[in-house]
Amino acid sequence: MKPGLRALTVGFLAAFLIATAGTGIALHMVTLGTIARLVDRRIENVSAIVGRDPRATVVLARIAALSQRRDTGDIGFLLADAHGRRLGGNIDVRRRFAPGYAEVRSRDRIAGLSAGRAYTRRIGGDLTLTTIAETEPFDGYRAARLRIYLFGFGSIVLIVLGGLVVFAVTIARRFAETRCTVDAIVAGDMRRRVPVIGTDDEFDRHAIAFNRMLDQIAGLMDGLRNVSNDVAHDLRTPLARLRARLAAIATRSDDADIAAAIEDCDRILAMFAAMLRIAEVEAGLRVAGFVPFDLAVVASDVCEALAPVAEDGDRTLRWRLGNPLPMRGDPRLVEQMLVNAIENALRHTPPGTTIWVEGMATGDRAVLAVRDDGPGIPADQHALVLRRFGRLEASRNRPGHGLGLPLVAAIVRLHGGTLALEDGEPGLTLRLAFPA
Known part of the structure; x- marks a missing residue:
């Protein structure tokens, strides 16, 4: 069974919404993943520089130096001993990070940081170095980026929905005009035609072709109807005269054949009367x-x-x-x-x-x-x-x-x-x- 126009429209809309939502989610996830990988690479490189010499005094000196530099001033460092006690650094973290990479959130309460990445590793001498960097250039950047996605992709969805509504209304209106024309023709109004707006679009060309077909059909029907009507009109008068003559003869004779001929004339005249009556009704004159x-x-x-x-x-x-x-x-x-x-x-x-x-x-x-x-x-x-x-x-x-x-x-x-x-x-x- 072939799908109708409404099913096709709903199917297209569903596919478009799924594709748009999937694209937006995928773009959002890819963006977050790319930022996380870049930040991970950065903090891993900086951690390697700071922890080259595992002596605590040297590490703390390098942390102090990097904290003053423009390109690394936004990176946080925390040096802890084997028991997790803080030995120094430019940040203070309440929770203890496991070795490797981890997400940092606002609940960690690191001053000036709402979201970021942490890299924790042992650097020797039972020392643990945690390096943290932001993944958002300013507070609330992730929410702002999400709003941008929603606004951008939402605008696309609204535009497509508006286009579909306009398309559906236009299609429904033009189809309704064609359907009303067909209903009128079925009801007997053979002069009814599909309106042509004059925009010379596909709908107008369809209406012109449809009307041309109706004109041809109406011409053929008129020709057939005229032939039958003309025959009925032309033959009814001589048949009526023939019946009158037979009736006159029957008054002077009781021949059964004459009576049968009169009955035949009556049947033929009734047939012609019915034909003309049908033609009158189909013409819609009443x-x-x-x-x-x-x-x-x-x-x-x-x-x-x-x-x-x-x-x-x-x-x-x-x-x-x-x-x-x-x-x-x-x-x-x-x-x-x-x-x-x-x-x-x-x-x-x-x-x-x-x-x-x-x-x-x-x-x-x-x-x-x-x-x-x-x-x-x-x-x-x-x-x-x-x-x-x-x-x-x-x-x-x-x-x-x-x-x-x-x-x-x-x-x-x-x-x-x-x-x-x-x-x-x-x-x-x-x-x-x-x-x-």
């Missing part, structure tokens, strides 16, 4: 007339009107729509949508089938479910029946033109809703959800 209404009331009226039709076909229509389902839209279109959904169930289920219409409020959605206990539709055929002229029967011998559910889907999209086909186990469930 959005300006949207008003608030109760979906439960409209659904109840439709169910009451179709219940006798279902009974005539030896089917049962039941509904449960007690609670209000407020929504905004075109009540007449929603009524036609429900009629198509219920008639689809009546037409494609065997006698004895029961159809239920139920309403419910789910969060901020008004939901209608039209379900039956008929044979249902295989899951891999759901997309087919929502397509124009899509029919499960390849031979197309049964009545119908495959435009009922596509009209339902077009009306649902116009209202910003969703249509889902679900397996009713048995039967089929059409779940229609609209913004409340």
